[in-house]
Amino acid sequence: MSDESVRWIQEEMDRLREAGLLANIRAIESPMDGRVIIDGREVLNFCANNYLGLANHPRLREAAKQAIDDYGIGPGAVRTIAGTMTLHLELERRLAQFKKAAACITFQSGFMANLATIPALVGRGDVIFSDELNHASIIDGSRLSRAKIVRYNHADADDLQRKIQETTDYRRALIVTDGVFSMDGDMAPLDKICEVAEEHGIILMVDDAHGEGVVGQGGRGIVDHFGLHGRVQVEVGTLSKAFGVVGGLVAGDRTIVEWLRQRGRPFLFSSAMTVPDVAACIEAVSVLEESTDLVDRLWSNARVLKQGLQEMGFDTGHSQTPIVPVMLGEAPLAQEFSRRLFDEGVFAMAIGYPTVPMGKARIRVMNTAAHSEQDLEEALAAFERVGKMLSVIGK
Numbered sequence: 001m002s003d004e005s006v007r008w009i010q011e012e013m014d015r016l017r018e019a020g021l022l023a024n025i026r027a028i029e030s031p032m033d034g035r036v037i038i039d040g041r042e043v044l045n046f047c048a049n050n051y052l053g054l055a056n057h058p059r060l061r062e063a064a065k066q067a068i069d070d071y072g073i074g075p076g077a078v079r080t081i082a083g084t085m086t087l088h089l090e091l092e093r094r095l096a097q098f099k100k101a102a103a104c105i106t107f108q109s110g111f112m113a114n115l116a117t118i119p120a121l122v123g124r125g126d127v128i129f130s131d132e133l134n135h136a137s138i139i140d141g142s143r144l145s146r147a148k149i150v151r152y153n154h155a156d157a158d159d160l161q162r163k164i165q166e167t168t169d170y171r172r173a174l175i176v177t178d179g180v181f182s183m184d185g186d187m188a189p190l191d192k193i194c195e196v197a198e199e200h201g202i203i204l205m206v207d208d209a210h211g212e213g214v215v216g217q218g219g220r221g222i223v224d225h226f227g228l229h230g231r232v233q234v235e236v237g238t239l240s241k242a243f244g245v246v247g248g249l250v251a252g253d254r255t256i257v258e259w260l261r262q263r264g265r266p267f268l269f270s271s272a273m274t275v276p277d278v279a280a281c282i283e284a285v286s287v288l289e290e291s292t293d294l295v296d297r298l299w300s301n302a303r304v305l306k307q308g309l310q311e312m313g314f315d316t317g318h319s320q321t322p323i324v325p326v327m328l329g330e331a332p333l334a335q336e337f338s339r340r341l342f343d344e345g346v347f348a349m350a351i352g353y354p355t356v357p358m359g360k361a362r363i364r365v366m367n368t369a370a371h372s373e374q375d376l377e378e379a380l381a382a383f384e385r386v387g388k389m390l391s392v393i394g395k
């Protein structure tokens with residue numbers, strides 16, 4: 001019997017369960033890779049953000065082990081007290097160099113990077129111009145800042161321009177957008193947004209969590225992709241997706257990076273990234289600097305999968321990245337599709353309302369460099385079987 005005080009929570013949970021909205025959390029019994037073991041069974045994994053297969057890369061594993069021997073595990077403090085090890089500074093230096101940015105600061109996660117950055121840049125009396133589809137961590141960081149939030153139409157620089165012109169009576173402003181949008185795999189028109197930002201003298205912040213290690217030359221990110229070095233003041237990235245570890249970063253304007261060391265609250269009040277995480281991330285930078293092989297394989301895998309699905313007659317939306325949505329319409333169909341794929345040995349997530357709009361439910365296929373040609377062939381065959389079974393594509 002639940003305590004009376006938590007009864008309302010139990011009731012909410014029951015409602016979610018009845019509506020089929022309760023998150024089904026699967027446990028992975030193996031390393032994160034192109035194939036994983038779930039419920040004792042090996043399945044092809046098309047759910048992870050492990051774009052480059054670095055989560056189980058031998059060099060990252062080795063670097064983490066070596067660092068543990070040299071430095072132990074925990075940092076023991078927040079960055080400003082005793083939690084900054086030479087390793088943290090080395091990672092920041094290496095990331096800045098890799099991304100051709102003036103400076104870089106790391107955080108415990110991408111989510112933390114947004115919570116640190118937005119309230120450090122704007123506050124009460126200020127305004128944030130925010131893409132309507134921005135990530136939850138941008139929304140939460142914006143709310144924490146107490147600035148007024150003005151949403152502009154998704155990926156629409158003209159609407160951003162209009163919203164800025166219509167908004168008066170504010171002190172400072174910030175424009176913030178996701179770089180790659182995680183549900184459709186489309187990209188912000190950062191070149192156009194940058195022009196608008198410069199015209200109005202507003203700080204531009206892009207959260208490139210799904211572009212870090214994926215877009216730009218050799219995975220250098222969205223600022224590199226558009227050749228906007230030195231013109232985007234804040235480029236947030238994550239070390240938790242393509243980098244295969246966990247952590248967050250802000251690269252860009254040196255003054256802002258130094259300001260975040262003084263005023264970023266998760267930097268000041270939450271302990272630093274752990275030693276093995278930092279060491280593995282440094283090694284990831286080395287891997288990416290030495291060769292573009294992994295990034296190239298990621299993109300060619302994504303091309304093969306997307307083309308294969310399209311040729312079978314699936315609608316793959318308007319993705320510009322290795323995130324491939326397979327549009328199915330209603331949520332129950334997407335759920336059923338995902339269940340049957342799993343029976344066929346393919347782990348690919350169904351995504352429905354409220355994560356995506358009503359009637360836009362889909363299977364989201366996350367491609368990675370960890371998949372072999374054989375893996376892709378097997379996955380395509382499974383999609384074809386299930387697609388025909390559920391009459392999504394013709395016989």
Ligand SMILES: *Cc1c(COP(=O)(O)O)cnc(C)c1O
Nearest residue numbers: 109110111135137207209238240
């Ligand atoms: C995943 C994601 C984050 C969170 O990154 P973590 O490192 O997992 O905390 C932040 N912003 C965007 C746009 C994301 O897609």
